[in-house]
Amino acid sequence: MKDMRKTSVRGGTEVQPRPGPHAMTPAIVAEGVRKRYGELQAVDGVTLTVEAGEFYGLLGPNGAGKTTTLEMLEGVREPDEGRIELFGLSPWPRNPRLLPRIGVQFQASSFFRGLTARESVRLFAALYGRGHRQADAMLERVGLSAVAGVDAERLSGGQAHRLSIACTLAHEPDLVFLDEPTAGLDPQARRNLWDLLRDVNREGRTVVLTTHYLDEAEILCDRVSVMDRGKVLKTGAPAALVRELDSLSHVSVQSGPITADTMRGLLTAAGADVAAVEDDGVSLVVATRTPGPVLTVLAEQGALHGLQVRGATLEDVFLHLTGREYRA
């Protein structure tokens, strides 16, 4: 079921089979995790499980506690309370048995001064006893071979993000943590990075990311946890969270062939569940919980020109859960 969704999102690309996640120890188990900074309860009892092979997202607005949660999962910040296990092992205090299995993306802006892109990846690979060949293959993989000899600090924003991911992946970790990996990228660079992250996940690696971008989470993640004020408000597959909302769909067609009044009459006669029918002279829009009968009526009237059906999105889920607008 999960992989079918991914297949369609990935434009028909075939998903590589991977072992069923439930057969394995979860990649991450966190129970009742808390972190306080002075008076501020930044993380307030987070409980979550990430299965091996999952693409998992932590969503939320600024200050929700995503980064603090991620850092505790990574083992770089000590929780005040709670239990965390990665592949059944505690990441805190720093656990040398776990280090080769996890990859933590560092900020793209903090490469070692004076090193080229190639040297940067080779350095990271060497830290884990991996050779030049593997590092260079990773550089190729992220599409940076052509700029391998360029000073890392002179790369474009998109290239720098790709380089930081190459460094994160150079030792082939099973579990990859990314903190807002596409922040600040232009739409094309974002999409390129999405492709790369999907490929990494398709190889069977577990990917956990934080993001402000709800579209990104909806497209990439198998499951997301929506966080606000240090708490997880809800966890689930993006599509399931959206479906649970039971919100209105908006069916829109070009104005002209049929008036709003006629449409209302026909929809009532057809027994369709309609909340509103409006026409602004450009589009006729029907808000409904049952788009099927609406589409049938429009088809019968030959009024399907310019058809668009817009359902709820994760943004609506966020609004519903937090009672406030999503500000990326």
Ligand SMILES: Nc1ncnc2c1ncn2[C@@H]1O[C@H](COP(=O)(O)OP(=O)(O)OP(=O)(O)O)[C@@H](O)[C@H]1O
């Ligand atoms: N080292 C720190 N010392 C004190 N307060 C901190 C520290 N790090 C984060 N905070 C505060 O804790 C809260 C949670 O921050 P955190 O960075 O975890 O949230 P976030 O969801 O990742 O937000 P953003 O999207 O802005 O990165 C915020 O109010 C932040 O100001």
